[in-house]
Amino acid sequence: MKSLVKSYFDNHKLNEHQIESYNDFIENRLQKIINEFGYIDTDIKNYKIKLGKIRVGQPIIKEADGSVRKITPMEARIRDLTYSAPIYLELIGIEEENGEEKVIETIEVYIGELPVMLGSKICILHGKSEEELIELGEDPKDPFGYFIINGTERVLITQEDLIPNRIICEFTEKNNKEIALSKVFSVRHGFRALCTVERHPDGLLYVTGPGLSGNVPLVVVMRALGAETDKDIIEAVNDPRFAVEILLNIQEIREEFGVNTQEDALEYIGKRIAPNQSKEYRIRKAKSVLMNNFLPHLGVREEDFIKKIKFLGIMTRNTLELYFGYRGEDDKDHYAFKRAKLAGDLLEELFRSAFSQLTKDIKYQLSKQTLRNKKPSIKAAVRSDIITDRIKHAMATGTWVTGKTGVSQLLDRTSYLATNSQLRRIVSPLSRSQPHFEARELHGTHWGKICPSETPEGQNCGLVKNFALMAKITRDEDDNVVIEFLKKFGIKEFNI
Numbered sequence: 001m002k003s004l005v006k007s008y009f010d011n012h013k014l015n016e017h018q019i020e021s022y023n024d025f026i027e028n029r030l031q032k033i034i035n036e037f038g039y040i041d042t043d044i045k046n047y048k049i050k051l052g053k054i055r056v057g058q059p060i061i062k063e064a065d066g067s068v069r070k071i072t073p074m075e076a077r078i079r080d081l082t083y084s085a086p087i088y089l090e091l092i093g094i095e096e097e098n099g100e101e102k103v104i105e106t107i108e109v110y111i112g113e114l115p116v117m118l119g120s121k122i123c124i125l126h127g128k129s130e131e132e133l134i135e136l137g138e139d140p141k142d143p144f145g146y147f148i149i150n151g152t153e154r155v156l157i158t159q160e161d162l163i164p165n166r167i168i169c170e171f172t173e174k175n176n177k178e179i180a181l182s183k184v185f186s187v188r189h190g191f192r193a194l195c196t197v198e199r200h201p202d203g204l205l206y207v208t209g210p211g212l213s214g215n216v217p218l219v220v221v222m223r224a225l226g227a228e229t230d231k232d233i234i235e236a237v238n239d240p241r242f243a244v245e246i247l248l249n250i251q252e253i254r255e256e257f258g259v260n261t262q263e264d265a266l267e268y269i270g271k272r273i274a275p276n277q278s279k280e281y282r283i284r285k286a287k288s289v290l291m292n293n294f295l296p297h298l299g300v301r302e303e304d305f306i307k308k309i310k311f312l313g314i315m316t317r318n319t320l321e322l323y324f325g326y327r328g329e330d331d332k333d334h335y336a337f338k339r340a341k342l343a344g345d346l347l348e349e350l351f352r353s354a355f356s357q358l359t360k361d362i363k364y365q366l367s368k369q370t371l372r373n374k375k376p377s378i379k380a381a382v383r384s385d386i387i388t389d390r391i392k393h394a395m396a397t398g399t400w401v402t403g404k405t406g407v408s409q410l411l412d413r414t415s416y417l418a419t420n421s422q423l424r425r426i427v428s429p430l431s432r433s434q435p436h437f438e439a440r441e442l443h444g445t446h447w448g449k450i451c452p453s454e455t456p457e458g459q460n461c462g463l464v465k466n467f468a469l470m471a472k473i474t475r476d477e478d479d480n481v482v483i484e485f486l487k488k489f490g491i492k493e494f495n496i
Helices: 002-011 016-037 073-078 130-135 218-224 230-237 240-257 262-273 279-292 302-323 343-371 385-397 416-423 479-487
Strands: 039-041 047-056 060-062 068-070 084-097 100-115 147-149 152-156 158-162 168-174 177-188 191-199 205-208 338-341 408-410 425-427 464-466
Touching: 016 047, 016 343, 039 343, 047 100, 073 147, 084 385, 100 147, 100 343, 100 385, 147 385, 152 343, 152 385, 158 343, 168 302, 177 302, 191 302, 205 218, 205 302, 218 230, 218 240, 218 262, 218 279, 218 302, 230 240, 230 302, 240 302, 262 279, 279 302, 343 385, 385 408, 416 425
Parallel strands: 158 425
Antiparallel strands: 039 047, 047 084, 060 068, 084 100, 147 152, 152 408, 158 338, 168 177, 177 191, 191 205, 425 464
16 A cells, blocks of 8 residues: 555645646647637727737746846745746737738737746746755745745635536425426536526426526527427427426417417517517527527527527426436535636636736727727737736735635645645635535545545535545546547437
């Protein structure tokens, strides 16, 4: 056993999950965020900016005299500076003429500073021997995996979260009545939408989602997505056990609201979303909400409505199975339903928000240039302090873009064990003031993943945990990799 443990720690560090996550953010996720935005549409006629390659430089410092040089973590600590690296982005000015795109200018601009995690690939300490680390003023046994913000050592605490894009079934109470429901946290490009299918005591099925303005009958949403015939809706649920239940819902909605076609359904939803507006506007608004806000992980185009109908059918089937006792409630405390947001995931959220503000500001600055009858200048339109200030403020205060506090904390240097413990901490988002007895208890799936003994006393008990010493945290894999792997077994189509 001793040789096994020794062999493991010869190849793995206690906090390598944080460093690996940060490296993945630098190498892959930054460019992924840029690709999500794609273009910056401007108010200038036939002119837009295409976003190209992004890169992060080496940690540097700009002195008061204008000189630029490399900086070490120890210098950042002593001088109360932020250990950060410059970010450069390729921006391509494009003018459209007769339906063709013409490149006006291509320029790589400095868009801000990104705090550097000690020990990461872009850190000056990466790959250094113990003797070289001592020369740079560092402790060769330091675990790294933290940041230096304004001279203070700060660590991003891993956040525990429910799994996105997966259906969870449970019973809940509304108005003192028990309701069976299936819910999914649909996540796309940082946007998180909670969508549910509920069976109420009167037998009617309802759907909730962002922008739908409360409970909307399932049949109405199905018709709005393109399932116009009764057969389409029954086939979406695809379970003969519940055919009568679905038919009763269809009949009830037809008699009460007169919804028979896709246009009727869109009109019904549009009246709730945009009352007192024209019919054309209401239908267009309803369609926009269903495309962009409802189950966004399945796509945000009208062509993706067929996927949403199928997924909604699966959610409906699960809800009815739960209500009629064919299945039990899902155990939300099971670790298969959990995901850990590491430093890379947290910085991805933060950078996406900051970059969104930068794109809006670039658009505004270009508009100002036009009003002054100046030729559009990309370099003059980019203000680097927007990204720098937003990221630095969040990491210095611990207040994240989601509104959660305590995400960034001062590194505990009480002892070597305290430092490593904090770097391996995982925090639940549940409220400390509520009992949440089941969430605080040890679960069988914690075995080998979560330490069964290290948790604080008091209101944080069971909500602030630590990873087990030999727990290995894996990263998200692209769905397309799995799909291509399944195709090797002769599967021709991979439908929901």
